[in-house]
Amino acid sequence: MPPAIELHTISKTFTERNWKTFLFKKPRKTQALKDVSLTVEKGEIMGLLGPNGAGKTTLIKILSTLVTADSGKGTICGLPLAESMAIRNKIGMVSTNDRTFYWRLSGLENLDFFATLYNLNGSLKTERIAKALQLTGMVDKADYRFMSYSSGQKQRLSIARAMLADPEVLLMDEATTSLDPIATRKLLNFTRNTLAGKEQKTIIWCTHNLHEAEDICDRVTILHKGEVVYKGTLQDMAETESPDIEQEFTTIVNFFQKSPLVGSGLEFSRDKST
Structure with missing residues (x-):
């Protein structure tokens, strides 16, 4: 069975244009995504995590065909990203x-x-x-x-x-941001039990809340400065030497911030013997 979502080396750069850049200086470019690869199986809840400005929303917009990637390729429900109108009939978007x-x-x-x-x-x-x-x-x-x-x-x-x-795929971008704890719990249960369970929807759950992702996601992809720094389960992350999942998240982000392996697509083994 082909995956619901498959992305290969997706990159996106935004150029700042205003009257100052037009008159006095070159436009400033910001790379929102760099060589992002991602595979999401049908019926899976994939968490998309990262600090603010990591590129999560840009990736969601590319998946929803609201923004076009500069390079890379991918499919959603078997359809190439270029077939935007057909893809929009296959996806649903939920935001705050x-x-x-x-x-x-x-x-x-x-x-x-x-x-x-x-x-x-x-x-x-x-x-x-x-x-x-x-x-x-x-x-x-x-x-x-x-x-x-x-x-x-x-x-x-x-x-x-x-x-x-x-839709076959639901893109949920910071869906709990404005909710109180009780409403958040109800939404998480509804997403897991009804949308993913009963309705068998594939879900991208975009958040910066690790505990929320731990509660609902089958796997996670962590972004930092537009690059993938971790792919796997949060359980694997929690089984490392750092017992606290937030500390481990911080460790991963800090390590990759200085590592030449950023963006290599490397999925780290959680075998402690290595």
């Missing part, structure tokens, strides 16, 4: 940006609007909306205005919107 909803409309009205943008009509649209509300536990709140929702309810509606297209 609730400004993409219409606050004066109800949850149901919002979903109806976005379902129309997905070219869903008639009984299929009604069926998809009903299923999305049922899955996310938002049936009883569907007729309430979006502005009246709690942070957790807004996030659940964001997931419901992503589920309208019945």
Whole structure:
């Protein structure tokens, strides 16, 4: 069975352009990603970790076809990254940006609007909306205005919107950032048990919270300054000489920051005898 996501040596550089660079100096270039390779199996929850500015969101945008990579190649659900329109029918995006909803409309009205943008009509649209509300536990709140929702309810509606297209892959970018601990726990359980479990969705879980990733992810990819510094399970990481997972994360990032092996794609063995 081919992987749900497969990336090979993806790189992306952004160029800062404003009136100062136009008149007085050369544009400043920032390399957001460098030679990132990643494989995610179908039905897997892959954690995408790293400190702020590591390149996580840029990679999510490339996977969602909102940003084009400068070099490298990859496939999503067997489709080349260049086939952006076809890929968008296979993925769903969940983020913390609730400004993409219409606050004066109800949850149901919002979903109806976005379902129309997905070219869903008639009984299929009604069926998809009903299923999305049922899955996310938002049936009883569907007729309430979006502005009246709690942070957790807004996030659940964001997931419901992503589920309208019945995607094979869900991209979840810092999905718990605005949530309180109780809402966070509910979302983690829902993602693991319902989205990945019952619905068998492949999930990219982008976060900078190690404990959150430890709780939900099958494997993780850690980015630092746009480069992959670790791929594997957090359990393997925790079984090293450092018993504290946060300390181990810091050790890995600090080591690779000065190491010539950064970006080599090397997956380190956790055999303590080596």
